Amino acid sequence: MKKAKNEAASNPYIDRMHFYGRISSVATVLFLLMIPLSICIRFNAFPTFTEVFKGLMKVIPIFWTTAILEIITFSPMLGTGATYLSFVTGNITNLKLPCVLNAKEGAKVKTGTDEAEVISTIATATSSIVTTAIIAIGVVALSPFLRSLTSDASPIKPAFTYVMPALFGSLGAGYFVKHWRISFVPIIVAVVILFFAPTIGTGTLVPVCVVVSILAAYGMFKLGWLDSREERAAKKAEKSKK
Amino acid sequence: MDFKTGGFMYILGGLVVLFVTAQSLFFMLKAWKHGKKIGMQKSDLVNAVTSSALFTIAPAIAILATVVTLAGTLGLVLPWIRLTVIGNLMYEVTAAQAALDSFNMNFGVDVQDPKIFAAIAWVMTVGSIFPLVLLPFFLKKIQQKIGQAASKASDSRLPDIISAATFIGLISAFVGNALAGKGTYNKATNTLTPGAGIASVSVLIISIVTMIVLQKISNHFKLTRFDPFIMPISMFVGMGSAVLLKHVLPSEIFEFEWRPVAQ
Numbered sequence: 001m002k003k004a005k006n007e008a009a010s011n012p013y014i015d016r017m018h019f020y021g022r023i024s025s026v027a028t029v030l031f032l033l034m035i036p037l038s039i040c041i042r043f044n045a046f047p048t049f050t051e052v053f054k055g056l057m058k059v060i061p062i063f064w065t066t067a068i069l070e071i072i073t074f075s076p077m078l079g080t081g082a083t084y085l086s087f088v089t090g091n092i093t094n095l096k097l098p099c100v101l102n103a104k105e106g107a108k109v110k111t112g113t114d115e116a117e118v119i120s121t122i123a124t125a126t127s128s129i130v131t132t133a134i135i136a137i138g139v140v141a142l143s144p145f146l147r148s149l150t151s152d153a154s155p156i157k158p159a160f161t162y163v164m165p166a167l168f169g170s171l172g173a174g175y176f177v178k179h180w181r182i183s184f185v186p187i188i189v190a191v192v193i194l195f196f197a198p199t200i201g202t203g204t205l206v207p208v209c210v211v212v213s214i215l216a217a218y219g220m221f222k223l224g225w226l227d228s229r230e231e232r233a234a235k236k237a238e239k240s241k242k
Numbered sequence: 243m244d245f246k247t248g249g250f251m252y253i254l255g256g257l258v259v260l261f262v263t264a265q266s267l268f269f270m271l272k273a274w275k276h277g278k279k280i281g282m283q284k285s286d287l288v289n290a291v292t293s294s295a296l297f298t299i300a301p302a303i304a305i306l307a308t309v310v311t312l313a314g315t316l317g318l319v320l321p322w323i324r325l326t327v328i329g330n331l332m333y334e335v336t337a338a339q340a341a342l343d344s345f346n347m348n349f350g351v352d353v354q355d356p357k358i359f360a361a362i363a364w365v366m367t368v369g370s371i372f373p374l375v376l377l378p379f380f381l382k383k384i385q386q387k388i389g390q391a392a393s394k395a396s397d398s399r400l401p402d403i404i405s406a407a408t409f410i411g412l413i414s415a416f417v418g419n420a421l422a423g424k425g426t427y428n429k430a431t432n433t434l435t436p437g438a439g440i441a442s443v444s445v446l447i448i449s450i451v452t453m454i455v456l457q458k459i460s461n462h463f464k465l466t467r468f469d470p471f472i473m474p475i476s477m478f479v480g481m482g483s484a485v486l487l488k489h490v491l492p493s494e495i496f497e498f499e500w501r502p503v504a505q
Contacts, residue, residue, distance in 0.1 A: 013276050014385075016272070017269075017272070018381065018382050020268070020269070020272065021377065021378070021381070022377075022378040024265055024268075024269075025374040025375075025377050025378050026374075026378060028261075028265075028327070028371075028374055029371050029374050029375060031261055032327060032328070032367050032370075032371055033367060033368075033371070035254060035258075035323060035363060035367060036360060036363035036364040036367050038254065039254075039356075039359065039360045039363050040360045042250050043245060043356035043359075043360065044356075045355075045356035045357040045359070045360045046357070046360070047357050047358070047360050047361035047364065050344075051341075051344045051345070051361050052341070052344075052361050052364045052365060052368075054343070054344040055337070055340040055341035055342075055343065055344050055361065055362075055364075055365035056340070056364075056365055056368055056369055058336075058340035058343065059333075059336055059337050059340050059365065059369040060369060060372075062336075063333060063336075063337075063369050063370065063372065064369075064372045067372045067373040067376065068376065070373065071373055071376060071377065071380065071381065071384065072384060073408075073412075075381060075384055075385065076384075076385070076388050076405075076408065077405075077408055077409060077412070080381070080385065081269050081272070081273055083377065083381060084269070084377060084381070085265065085266060085269050087328070087373045087374055087377055088262070088265060088327065088328065088374065089262055089266070089326070089327065089328070090325070090326075090327060090328040090329045090330055090370075091301070091305060091325070091329075091330050092330075093330075093412075094301060094304075094305075094330065095298065095301045095302070095305070097412065098297070099294050099297050099298060101409055101412075102293060102294070102297050102473045103290045103293055103294050103297075105473075106289060106290070106293050106469055106470055106473070107286050107289065107290055110402070110405075111401075111402075111405040112389070112401065112405070114276065114280050115277070115280065115282060117273070117276075118273045118274075118276055118277035118280070118282060118287070119277075119286070119287075119290045121269050121270065121272070121273035122270055122273050122274065122277070122287060122290045122291060122294070123290050123293075123294040124266075124269070124294075125266040125267065125269050125270035125273070126266075126270065126290070126291045126294040126295050126298070127294050127295075127297070127298040128262060128263075128265075128266040129263055129266045129267070129270075130294075130295050130298040130299065130302060131298055131301075131302040131305060131326075132259055132262050132263055132266075132326055134298075134299065134302040134303060134305075134306060135302065135305060135306050135309060135322055135325060135326055136255070136259050136322070136326075138303075138306040138309070139255070139306075139309060139318050139319070139322045140252075155485065155489070156485050158441070158484035158485050158487070158488040159300075159481035159482065159484055159485050160303065160304050160307050160481075161436060161441075161484065162441060162442060162445040162480070162481065162484040163300055163301060163304045163477075163481060164416055164419070164420065165416075165417075165420035165442045165443075165445040165446040165449065165480065166300075166445050166446075166448075166449045166476075166477045166478075166479075166480025166481045166483075166484070167300070167301060167416075167449075167477050167480075168413050168416035168417055168420070168446075169417070169420070169445065169446040169447070169448070169449030169450045169453070169476075169480055170449040170450065170452065170453040170473055170476030170477045170480060171413060171473065171477075172410075172413040172414075172416075172417055172450065173449070173450040173451075173453035173454050173457075173476070174453065174457065174473075175406065175409055175410050175413060176410075176450070177454060177457075178406075179403075179406045179407075179410060182403070182406065182407050182410060183410050183414070186407075186410055186411045186414035186415075187414045187417055187418060187421075189414070189418075190414045190415055190417065190418025190419070190421075190422075191418050191421055191422040193418070194418055194419065194421075194422040194423050194424070194438075195422055198422075198423070198424030198437075198501060199424060199426070205415040205418065205419070206411075206412055206415040208415075209411040209412065209414045209415040209418070210408055210411035210412055210415075211411070212411065213407040213408065213410050213411030213414060214404055214407045214408060214411065216407070217403050217404065217406070217407035217410075218400075218403075218404065218407075221399070221400060221403050226399075226403060
């Protein structure tokens with residue numbers, strides 16, 4: 001019975017993406033480890049194990065815990081292919097995830113479908129390529145001007161300083177209008193948390209807000225607060241029949 | 243010639259660019275082929291590429307700016323490599339500072355010792371690769387659990403509501419930050435990240451209003467081709483409004499924050 005259930009849930013495309021994703025993850029780990037190793041060999045500079053370990057002990061408890069939370073929180077929103085690719089290319093919360101949400105909203109696809117898988121993978125891949133290109137071009141060609149462009153004295157500096165409210169304001173607008181009833185609770189909770197814990201990192205705040213938002217939406221759904229006028233009328237009629 | 247920005251480092255950077263681009267193209271190709279196979283319109287796939295590319299430009303420039311932030315200590319190439327694969331600014335600065343602690347140094351100094359530079363590269367790399375070690379083992383299981391939970395739901399609307407609530411939760415954290423977040427001052431890099439105040443709330447409201455107005459116009463005149471551009475345009479309008487307000491408003495008003503951070 002259990003086997004039959006699993007077979008029914010299996011999707012050849014998703015299975016293939018898992019296969020490619022596993023290969024790409026392992027390949028990336030090996031490739032990344034080659035970078036510090038080649039720096040050591042090229043410059044004949046070998047830090048001691050203790051020197052590296054002391055540094056690692058300060059970041060591993062925070063970043064490895066965050067990694068577990070990020071995988072659990074983001075993978076359902078991203079989908080299979082996009083999750084593997086996003087975790088390779090990084091900048092997930094500030095770029096890849098909003099980009100995927102925007103593309104899925106634009107294509108009007110439903111999360112969990114093959115169409116959503118396709119759109120999110122294409123969005124993540126495009127975003128990764130464009131980001132890689134912009135950073136590479138910027139570093140190689142624009143490095144002499146870059147400092148002046150983004151320096152405190154630059155007239156367009158505020159545009160970069162306030163990129164996050166601009167990004168999440170425009171991204172959120174569509175969701176807030178469409179799902180206004182379930183939007184209040186997580187926003188209010190985020191503001192209250194920030195009021196009492198102003199230095200909480202966004203990386204910590206995101207999973208908290210996601211859990212609160214899901215629980216609140218589920219509660220509202222169960223209480224019938226998300227029903228349309230027609231649904232409410234139908235439920236009322238059914239009740240009076242009984 | 244500084245070893246941090248020598249030819250060897252640029253070769254490493256080039257290899258990283260090739261590696262990431264090849265992987266992205268591979269996944270995109272597989273998704274594109276599957277999209278065609280299941281009958282998706284070519285225009286939908288092209289729109290996903292266009293809107294994602296436009297969407298990415300501004301945040302990518304912001305990431306490029308963070309490369310510059312790190313460059314004073316690590317040169318341009320290592321931050322470029324790190325922010326192209328896995329990295330983000332908060333993690334990279336923390337990892338670099340953690341490694342520098344072992345040598346009683348602070349972020350902000352120009353690292354000239356290749357041994358310290360190598361130690362920083364190791365800490366940045368090993369500290370960040372954990373998700374890639376976890377994903378091959380756990381992603382499929384996580385997705386199966388979520389799939390089972392969704393199929394158990396008695397009402398077909400529930401998975402959609404939960405999905406929307408998940409997105410809204412994520413967005414709320416950032417909106418909350420724009421409304422009530424406190425700024426931070428990083429002594430090591432001497433950088434001040436402003437908190438919530440008149441500027442952040444104005445930019446937030448302007449981008450929300452622009453997005454809603456443009457969506458209404460697009461729906462009213464049935465401008466479906468314009469749809470992929472609405473979100474990036476709204477974002478640029480929001481960013482542009484920050485520049486405009488900075489030059490129009492008196493600085494004490496523009497820079498007013500609910501809870502200013504002490505430097």
